[in-house]
Amino acid sequence: MTANGSAATASEPQSSDSRKTLSQCLPDIAQAIAGAGVVHVRVSYDGREGFGDMEDPVMYTAGGKLMATSLPEPMRRRLLRFLEDLLELRHPDWEEAEGARGDFEWHVASDKLIHLHGLRFIDYETTTIEDL
Numbered sequence: 001m002t003a004n005g006s007a008a009t010a011s012e013p014q015s016s017d018s019r020k021t022l023s024q025c026l027p028d029i030a031q032a033i034a035g036a037g038v039v040h041v042r043v044s045y046d047g048r049e050g051f052g053d054m055e056d057p058v059m060y061t062a063g064g065k066l067m068a069t070s071l072p073e074p075m076r077r078r079l080l081r082f083l084e085d086l087l088e089l090r091h092p093d094w095e096e097a098e099g100a101r102g103d104f105e106w107h108v109a110s111d112k113l114i115h116l117h118g119l120r121f122i123d124y125e126t127t128t129i130e131d132l
Contacts, residue, residue: 021111026082029075034108036069037061041106043083047095048120054080054087091117098122 023030040060046053057079059067070076083104087094094100102117
């Protein structure tokens with residue numbers, strides 16, 4: 001159960017999922033990816049001024065070659081939705097103001113998910129000069 005009393009589903013990350021792995025949360029996707037010979041998946045995102053976008057998953061083989069095929073559409077949507085929810089859980093309103101960008105790196109064999117998040121901000125250096 002979630003904090004608001006509704007039942008949590010396997011496709012929505014919860015704060016209690018911090019000890020779970022991605023393959024435990026999305027077992028069918030993990031099995032399909034590993035079965036296709038994928039060892040590494042990268043999903044990048046970028047957003048600002050209230051609009052954010054998550055790119056399609058990029059998959060690599062053991063030799064570091066880019067996979068020519070992609071996930072079946074329902075699995076692609078579920079993976080992206082899960083990562084979007086995880087991003088919002090970790091960094092609420094990440095796409096507001098100057099926004100942010102980042103990457104999710106899923107190392108399939110070790111089932112490690114690395115999340116690199118970069119907050120974008122504007123900084124000013126002010127100089128005041130009086131007289132000549």
